[in-house]
Amino acid sequence: MNTIKKDVVIIGGGPAGLAAAVQLKNKGISNIVILEREKQLGGILRQCIHDGFGLTRFKEALSGPEYAQRFIDKVEILNIEYITNATVIDITSEKLVTAISGCGLLKYEAKSIILAMGCRERTRGAISIPGTRPSGIYNAGVAQAYINLHNTMVGKEVIILGSGDIGMIMARRMTLEGAKVKAVFEVQPYPSGLPRNIQQCLNDYDIPLYLSHTITNIKGNSRLEGITVSKVDENMKPIPGTEKDYTCDTLILSVGLIPENELSLAANVELDNRTKGAIVDENYQTSVDGIFAAGNVLHVHDLVDFVSLEAENLSNSVANYISLGKLPKCNIDVLTDANIGHTIPQKISGEKDVKLSMRVKKPFKDCEIDIMQNNKVIKISKFKKAIPAKMLEVKIDKIQIKSLDNIKVVIK
């Protein structure tokens, strides 16, 4: 069987893969291919039909499919090769890519691989809700696919667990389609989605949001019949005596997203236990030379605009990698204090300006994020508010980086 030689193989034709491909082509790297497992390009945006995408990039409130199409159009105009219905089943650290597709088994030998596989949803099994196992329990994204792609309504009387953005958006969507969404329950003492979605998806439709609550029982044999909800204490443990029963035929879980990195592991890419995505340097290069990652496969984003931007920055590095054969070493580790969930990148060189993306672990008001090196503050950034739902960015100029010692990010 023939092995096809490529400069770059891009795994995933969602927002990250599309933006990466367009930017590579614009940088003169033409021998590239996008491998997409679905029938069409666009990734998760195909089912995100609500508006609000592209406010930063296009200064317009587009729907997900429209946002994706802007990039798909560029891919077509630039004649970038893409193969749909092609599932990558293996990648190696030698940059060999194996995919199964409508035209059979495909094998590529690439100079560089871009990981752009996105993320998947945390499931009922991962959060261990007790009770029976009836039908009628869906992940929010699965319900979204049923309703927005397959024209299948998932239920009539709905409870939502988790205040993630997709869950709230589905609360509104199902309400518009005639379902009764009774309540959203969130185990944390603060919402995990964006404030605007609490307003426009829940408050607008009088859907109550209960914080510090979780589901402690699921009832029903063939179809879901109801759930029991309990208040939780500060350690998120259910408080006995606070149980309340709700009837419902549908339970939607919006309890978090996990970067999809099975393939990355196959190539020995080192993952960050906090993000569940790859550990990358300022070039978005992973621990494996020539393998790069951006978008939700790297860390879960709240805005697609940032995914596109990240993928474009990645492609700038990949273009350099292709022409130089390697990139400068990044030996400065970026460490965080307990209230910062993680940063991307996790490693920098100190040789150029760098933007750190991060998330806080709990809400802060009128806070400052300090970048420290050798116990000295080298950069202060002030924020009116910082919430776990929203990614923050802090820029460090090269000139502020004084040595090759590790950097620490602290919030106060």
Add this chain to the structure above:
Amino acid sequence: MIKKYTCIICPNGCEIKATIEGTDTITSIEGATCKKGEEYVKQELINPQRNIASSVLVKDGILPLASVRLTKSIPKKYIFNVMNEIKKVRLEAPVKINQVAIKNVLNLSSDVIVTKNVGRKN
């Protein structure tokens, strides 16, 4: 009277505190990080506006549905009336982004437009 708002214009979601006199006069406003915050509060007081997204059935398409949205926000109170109009629409493939599914829906000066290309089934 002091009222609290979460601005929905952009993902920042500013938490705005506004002092309202009478029914719609804002005497003071804080918390908005841009000018759009005040416009939003004003609109919320007089006539809250929202955009909605849904889908319409497509005949002979490679997908059963084409997603749609409004070109311009409509008064919140007409959301379900507009949904009823959207439910009546049947398009025939192929459909293209920006194709008008309903012109000037319920005379609200907003069009329902298609937001996804759906090719024709062979």
